Amino acid sequence: MTNIRITEVFTQAMPVLEKLEEAGFEAYFVGGCVRDLLLERPIHDVDIATSAYPEEVKETFAKSIDTGIQHGTVTVLYGGSSYEITTFRTESGYQDFRRPDKVTFVQNLDEDLKRRDFTINALAMNRQGEIIDLFDGLGDLKRRVIKAVGVAEDRFHEDALRMMRAVRFMSQLSFSLEEKTRQFSIS
Known part of the structure; x- marks a missing residue:
């Protein structure tokens, strides 16, 4: 875990995490907001x-x-802002190559992070600014590379739009595509 300086957007959202934790739940900032914080x-x-x-x-x-209640997402209006809060989940069965056939709510952040598309998006941050990085997303940020979480073929078969997201991230961030991820994104 790594500590970073929390910016104003997270400071404003902090009471949302605090309320969830006070109610007895775990809560983390996740995904692109953590990535973008680290990339400034x-x-x-x-x-x-x-x-x-x-x-x-x-x-x-x-x-x-x-x-998106069926997928565990509730938008909370708090302090003049809105926040998407999603229950930790796993997904399975992607017959349309876009949306999961089945969503299962879990009580474990690790399981939730495993289902994400790329390592740089599978980052979480707690209230103390500690980064949870199970897949070397921090290393991939430093190397400026887009890499699938787990098996690239599985991630792209789950959601074919992830291929387009990879290209978008490459363009926006000036990152390259990791070799195994590249092989399955163009096959």
């Missing part, structure tokens, strides 16, 4: 992953919207 890029939205089930998230906050 503008952050457009802050995503939160939690051990709380959607109904528990809704009970914890006064104002919420069922954004």
Whole structure:
């Protein structure tokens, strides 16, 4: 784990994590917002992953919207901002190569991070600014490389749009595509 300096956008979102933790749940900042913080890029939205089930998230906050409730996502309106809060989950069965046939809520951040597309997006950060990095996303940020989490072929078969996301990240970040990830993104 690595500690970093938390910026204002995270400071504003901190009460959301605190409320979830006070209610007895785990909660982390996840994904692109953590990546962009580490790259010192503008952050457009802050995503939160939690051990709380959607109904528990809704009970914890006064104002919420069922954004993607079937996939565990609730948008919470708090302090004049909105935050997507998603229950830790695993996914399986991607018959349309885009959306999972089955979503299973889990109580483990590690399982949630395993389902993500690229190592640089499979990063989480707690309230203390500690980075949770199970797949060497920090190393890939330093190497400026886009690499699939786990087996690249599996990630692209789950969601074919991940190939386009890889190209977009390469363009936006001036990163290269890791060799095994490249082999399956163009096959």
